[in-house]
Amino acid sequence: MSYKGSLRRMERVSNFLLVIVALSLGGFLSALGNKMLGDFDRLWKSPDSDSFQNKPALLALENQESALERRIGDLDAQEEAFRRSLNVVQRQSAREKQSFNDWIQARAAVGSGEDDAKVRERARALDDFRKAEDGWRTKMEGIETAKQPFLKKQSELSAEKERLEQEAEKNFSRAQKIYALKVFFARLGFVGPLLGLGIFLFVKARKSRFWPLAWGYILFSLYAFFVGLVPYLPSFGGYIRLAVGALLSFLAGYYLIKQLGRYLDRKRAELQASTQERAKTIKEETAFRAYKSHACPSCEKDFLLNKWSPGVRQAVEVRSVDDAPDFCAHCGLTLFGKCAACGRRNFLHFPFCSACGKTLQV
Ligand SMILES: [Zn+2]
Ligand SMILES: [Zn+2]
Structure with missing residues (x-):
C-alpha cells in the first residue's frame, strides 16, 4: 500500500467535521x-390600558x-x-323709524303745523318697538344667566374626567414597568442556569472526548446570555446595561488574571523539580x-541562541541543531545525548532513536 497521508487527512477532515458539528x-x-x-x-398577560379605567365612574360622568x-x-x-x-x-323698528323720519321731513x-296728535x-x-326689543x-x-350654573357644572365634570383618566394612565404605566421587570427576571432565570452549565462545561469538558458537543453548548449559552437576552434588558436609563457590562468585564479580568x-505558579513549581523528574513529564x-522551534521543552527558552565556548571566551550564535548544547543553558534540562543502544546523538525527549528505533531514555 502506497503512502497517501490518509491518517493525517482523516484527522484533519474529522476535526473539520467536528467543528461544524459544534457550530451547528x-x-x-x-x-x-x-x-x-x-x-x-406570553407567560403573563400584558397589562391592558383599558382595564385601568374606572369605567363605572366614567360612565356616570358621561351620563x-x-x-x-x-x-x-x-x-x-x-x-x-x-x-x-x-x-x-x-328690522320692523328700523323700517318704522325710516318712514317716521321721511314723514317728518315731508311734513x-x-x-303743515297741525296733526301733533298724529306725530305723538x-x-x-316707535317707542313700543324699542320696548319690544x-x-x-x-x-x-x-x-x-340660567345657562351659567350648567356651564360651570360641565367644566367641573370634564376636569373630573381628566383626573380619572390621568390616574388610570399612571397606574397603567406602573403596571407596564412591573410586567417588563417580571418577564425580564423570568428570562434571566431561564438563561442564567444555562450560562452556569456552559461555564461548568468550559471548565470541565472543553478538552474532553466530547469537546464538539461541549463547545456547541458553550457557544449557545454565551449567545443566549450576551445576545439573546440583550433586547429584553429593561433600560432604566441605561443603568442596568452599564452595570452588567462592568460586572462582566470585572469577572472576565478576574478569571484571566487567576488563570x-x-x-x-505551575511553571515555577515545575522548574523547581529536578531535571530528571521534569524530563519525565514532557x-x-x-x-x-519544542525541537522544531529549538526551545527547551521545560523552560521554553531558545537553546540554540548562544553557546558558551570556553576556547574563544565568548558566546557564539549557534544555527544548527547539530551544534546545540546537550543541556539547556537556562534550566539545566538534558536536551541531546547518545542512544543507549547504538550511540547515535538524539534529541532525548523523542520516544525512539532515529538511527536504531530503540526506546530513548533521558
Ligand atoms: Zn530549559
Ligand atoms: Zn539508537
Missing part, C-alpha cells in the same frame, strides 16, 4: 433558545355630561328663537514542538 449544535440551540426567550412574554348637554342645548335653542324674534322686531317741507301717536309706536333682550339675558497566575507532542 450551537446554532440550532441558539435558535431554539431565541424562540423560547421570545415566548416568555351627567350628556344630560347637561341636552339642557344647555334646549336653552341655546330658546335663546336662538328669542334672537330671531329680536331680529324681526329690530316740514309742506309746512307715531312716536309712541328690550323685552327680547332681557329674555336672552335671562337665558344666559495566568496559576500557569506561572510529553511526546511537546517534545516535537
Whole structure:
C-alpha cells in the first residue's frame, strides 16, 4: 500500500467535521433558545390600558355630561328663537323709524303745523318697538344667566374626567414597568442556569472526548446570555446595561488574571523539580514542538541562541541543531545525548532513536 497521508487527512477532515458539528449544535440551540426567550412574554398577560379605567365612574360622568348637554342645548335653542324674534322686531323698528323720519321731513317741507296728535301717536309706536326689543333682550339675558350654573357644572365634570383618566394612565404605566421587570427576571432565570452549565462545561469538558458537543453548548449559552437576552434588558436609563457590562468585564479580568497566575505558579513549581523528574513529564507532542522551534521543552527558552565556548571566551550564535548544547543553558534540562543502544546523538525527549528505533531514555 502506497503512502497517501490518509491518517493525517482523516484527522484533519474529522476535526473539520467536528467543528461544524459544534457550530451547528450551537446554532440550532441558539435558535431554539431565541424562540423560547421570545415566548416568555406570553407567560403573563400584558397589562391592558383599558382595564385601568374606572369605567363605572366614567360612565356616570358621561351620563351627567350628556344630560347637561341636552339642557344647555334646549336653552341655546330658546335663546336662538328669542334672537330671531329680536331680529324681526329690530328690522320692523328700523323700517318704522325710516318712514317716521321721511314723514317728518315731508311734513316740514309742506309746512303743515297741525296733526301733533298724529306725530305723538307715531312716536309712541316707535317707542313700543324699542320696548319690544328690550323685552327680547332681557329674555336672552335671562337665558344666559340660567345657562351659567350648567356651564360651570360641565367644566367641573370634564376636569373630573381628566383626573380619572390621568390616574388610570399612571397606574397603567406602573403596571407596564412591573410586567417588563417580571418577564425580564423570568428570562434571566431561564438563561442564567444555562450560562452556569456552559461555564461548568468550559471548565470541565472543553478538552474532553466530547469537546464538539461541549463547545456547541458553550457557544449557545454565551449567545443566549450576551445576545439573546440583550433586547429584553429593561433600560432604566441605561443603568442596568452599564452595570452588567462592568460586572462582566470585572469577572472576565478576574478569571484571566487567576488563570495566568496559576500557569506561572505551575511553571515555577515545575522548574523547581529536578531535571530528571521534569524530563519525565514532557510529553511526546511537546517534545516535537519544542525541537522544531529549538526551545527547551521545560523552560521554553531558545537553546540554540548562544553557546558558551570556553576556547574563544565568548558566546557564539549557534544555527544548527547539530551544534546545540546537550543541556539547556537556562534550566539545566538534558536536551541531546547518545542512544543507549547504538550511540547515535538524539534529541532525548523523542520516544525512539532515529538511527536504531530503540526506546530513548533521558
Ligand atoms: Zn530549559
Ligand atoms: Zn539508537
